[in-house]
Amino acid sequence: MLLVMTGIAAFPWPAATAQQKGGFRKLAPGVLTVIPPDKSSADELLHGDLLEVTEGLSGPPENLAWEPQRSPANTTLVERARNRSFARDIWCLEFAFKPPRMIEVDVPAADLKMQRKRVWYLVYRVKNTGGRRTVVDKDDPTKFKTETFETPVRFIPHFVLESLEPLSDAEELAKYRAYLDRVVPTAMEAIQRREDPRQRFYNSAEMVAKEIAFGEERWGVAVWTDVDPRIDFFSIYASGLTNSIRWRKRQGAVINPNDIPGSDMEVAMESLRLDFWLPAAGGNAAEQEMSVGYRGMFERMTLGSRVLEATGWPKTTKSNPAAALERMGLKWGDLLEPVGGGGPSMQPLEKVLTTIAGLKDPAIRTALVREMFGDVGEAALESLAAAAAGPVDTEQDKRRRAALQTMGLTPEQVAKDPYKSLARIVGAMDSQPGYAQRQAMAFKCFGPAGRRLEWLSKGAKAARALAAMESIAIDPNSVATGNAQTAFEAVRPSISALADEAERRKVLQGVFGPRGPDLFAAAVAVHEGIDHDWVFRYESDGPGL
Template identity: 50%
Template sequence: MAQQGFVPLAPGVLTVIRPDASADDLILRGDLLEVTVGQQDKAWTPQRAAANTTFVEQSRNRTYLPDVWCLEFAFKSPRLLEVDVPTTELKMRRKQIWYLLYRVRNAGARRAVAGGDGTPEQPFEKLEMPVRFVPHFVLESLDPVIDADGIARYRAYLDRLVPTAIAAIRREEKVPADQRLFDSASMTGADMAPGETRWGVAIWEDVDPRIDFFSIYVRGLTNAMHWRRRADADIRGTDPPAAHMEQALESLRLDFYRSRSGGRGEGTELSVGYAGMFERIVIGSRLIEAAGRPVEANSLPVDAIQDLGLTWPDLLDPEGADAAGSLLPLETVLTKLAALPKGEDRGKIFRDLCGDVGLKGFSDLLAAASGDVPPDRDARRREALAAMKLTPEDVRQRPLVSLATIVRGLESAPTHDLRVARERAIFGAEGRWIERFAQDVAAARCLAAMEDCGLEATRISQADARAAFAMLQVAVDAEKNPDTRGQLLQGLLGPRGPLVYAAAAAVHEGIDHTWVFRYETDSVGL
């Protein structure tokens, strides 16, 4: 039955997701790191009492029993709409927005029974309490999109406040004027009473129209929280509690895909996907792209790797690399090129690796780092190179060794923004070739790993994404050693290959959502 004031919806139009009822959020355990690590010198073994009664041991595996609430969330599939929005020139401009119409209901909270563990034998008790919903919607592409510089990057968009779009969405969805439609700001204005229902809308602007596969992460539907130690934590006993922990609220992940019945720019139908669907498509698409790269770039990547005396495991990303991968495999290639004996045709090997366009890009990159430039640009370039103990003259005299040093210096930048700033200071606009060459090396590694496990690049290039994934499954399942299998998946798919493959291989069609914990330091994309 439709809520009063709304046009009745046909069955299946509104997808309803019940509150997460898992028990693992009700009973949390963790160490007080400021004691167990920061004051480890106070650890001792008592002679007349149990070992777990000391100050340090009592700080281990502490139990926390929070009251956990979770809203019921229902939604219609996202849609695209043309609306008028104001510009900085105080004019209205027609543009396309993406939006998600949704409904939330305060379904109450849960509390673990004292001494229980949330199981049917030791259940939790239900609570009714007001809840403040602070929505946070992020739309993320699951596959990288090529930018203006020819570099594949992931896209992520935070929902925006577009007041002028609300009226247009009301008309499109036939929402009556007396029914309030909340945006992400007004939704936070007051608590939701037990059992209260609200309708809201999340809006995104300037979404790349080439995105076909994407997820929407909804945070704020629950106060369920997990935490972990920061990777760079230097814990001292005098630090305040939780100073070295990072927290993550549980988020709801919804997967969607865009159907295109015509050309690349057509198609406004956004459909619900099932868990694992995108992972399969993304994996298959990556294999197809790598398999077709030699023809597209006029290159011979596998031959280039062999001519350098390398194997694909030599080009794996280091542990901890994000989804985009590391620059260190590129440094390995440049170092090997520089070490080749006199008489070897380095240019031919690099062309085999990166193609004709890549060879020209290499020349442009060297010219940008060592050629004549305006004085202000030269000053910035020299300052950035000096931090790596180089000069433009060094780059001119020893180009391959210098570029390898620069690549390592870029990789060591503590943040991506700083890495990009260094890249631009040294190379200017030509810095885009660094990312391009890194992708060429990753594609070469993938092709060599394909050849090693019996995947035929020609068959992969002629298949669709799901068929390519099916061929990969046969090859991966044939490898019984789990360590070798994990290394193969990293060679084929990058640093997160084993995780992405596990999600794809374990798919159960019909599961259209999942609850996840996402930390701010986690990387984007598959």
């Protein structure tokens, strides 16, 4: 690792050239957001163990970890390899940007023809402000100070547009999407005509070709294609703006004496995170400019929307789901979903249907269904039972019987005990590896009526959320009006006041689902107005939160 770090720090940068002059058009005040370089002193002087020694040589067969009898303990090779200092020359570009926009252009398609597409783009400017390094104070060798230096920089841009926004009911609280910056020449021409025909804009490939001299400014454009048009909240991660890095041991790695130095480590480059949101489109959406958001905005809006959805359920369906749970003898904790699953679970609905099936009095069953789901829900369950047991065409009956057979059911059994059978079908669907497989099974069992299961599943989760809120004295009626932001702020104090960490996590899972604790932590970690962040992201951490 030491060899790797030393090689980076000692890279022979060419001599600096004079600042380029250009007649840039002045943009209107407030249009350009300028983010100064990250000048954290922690980037210049990093500390860490030489794991190839402290772990690779301390055990058998070398066994170099020993305790000297006549010398200090920290004089051995293993001990001297601990907490080593790695001084590096660090540079970081100043980054300025305009809010992202959309534009419709003709782009080459797979059939060698041009296709009209809407692309997203970000106009930005980078400026080389020089670098900094940590040096030993000449007057006091025990002290360090930071000095600046001039150096050209080769900017290798890497822009990723990411979103964790759920775009359908089945995706629940979070669905990761990511789009890489693309080079689209036809888009560059159109963007230049719109933004400033006199200004040279570099795409990501052109930006790499020539170093940026000290003091030089350069304009660029990042372009994304095929972005899901339903996305409202997203982040852009810009890498290559600095050579600042972090490293750590790979999870589960076992360092052996003969390993290549650094092969058991993973390195993360520092990235700049920018947050944005897209206001409701009015008129020509392609001409619309996105707004600068702030860290935690997506999470607050998402959680607030979930609160509004749950508190609005009784009025929309003319039901009382929290009271229905109590009459069934269920607690909201009985409807929690598994944490870390592959997607939204239907276990809450399965639990509710199983409980209803266990009631002997048909009149009580019917009353509880209406109280839980409303008249619409009762009709939905009747249509599902009819689709799984009633007369259908020959091809659908063949598909239906084959699917039900895998669950130990037949249409005749469904007709005899509909609630118990529906609960078993829901459980089988929930065991499917993905949403597409679940939908395919629903179609085989129910045909077009199968889509109503997702709606019923949402009702069971709304009941759980309402009961969980009432358990900590949140009045659902007090948060049923307003927007997502106000709804989140209405429930936030009561949840934050829970002193027991385990209880708070459980309530968050009850109100918001299995990812509720992570989203809530992200929502309250920062304050409004923080529109960017410098972050280190390791590949093994996975996407999103």
